[in-house]
Amino acid sequence: MTRIRCNRCGHPLEEGSLKYEVAVKVRSSFDGTIPQFAQDREGEGLASVLHEASLYTEEELNRQVYEDDVFIMCPQCKEAFMEDIYSNLHPKATPENGRAHLIH
Numbered sequence: 001m002t003r004i005r006c007n008r009c010g011h012p013l014e015e016g017s018l019k020y021e022v023a024v025k026v027r028s029s030f031d032g033t034i035p036q037f038a039q040d041r042e043g044e045g046l047a048s049v050l051h052e053a054s055l056y057t058e059e060e061l062n063r064q065v066y067e068d069d070v071f072i073m074c075p076q077c078k079e080a081f082m083e084d085i086y087s088n089l090h091p092k093a094t095p096e097n098g099r100a101h102l103i104h
């Protein structure tokens with residue numbers, strides 16, 4: 001028998017119990033502005049860029065651009081996860097009052 005555990009708290013999740021898949025999709029965001037330090041390095045050339053990139057592993061470089069993860073969570077951890085995200089964005093929002101419509 002495969003026993004599933006909550007990825008956040010480790011609590012065992014029995015077959016048929018309420019549980020959630022929490023998908024986290026993170027993408028780097030570009031606002032159209034190139035910082036001055038990057039503009040100052042414009043003449044350094046491709047070799048310099050490649051050297052700097054070689055200081056990181058492929059995984060580290062990929063994680064600077066995107067990350068996709070899916071976590072299995074018990075109801076309490078799903079709620080705590082969502083509360084943590086929404087509490088800074090809109091502290092008075094609740095699942096019953098506006099929270100589900102803040103980010104989409």
Ligand SMILES: [Zn+2]
Binds near residue numbers: 007008010074076078
């Ligand atoms: Zn949990």
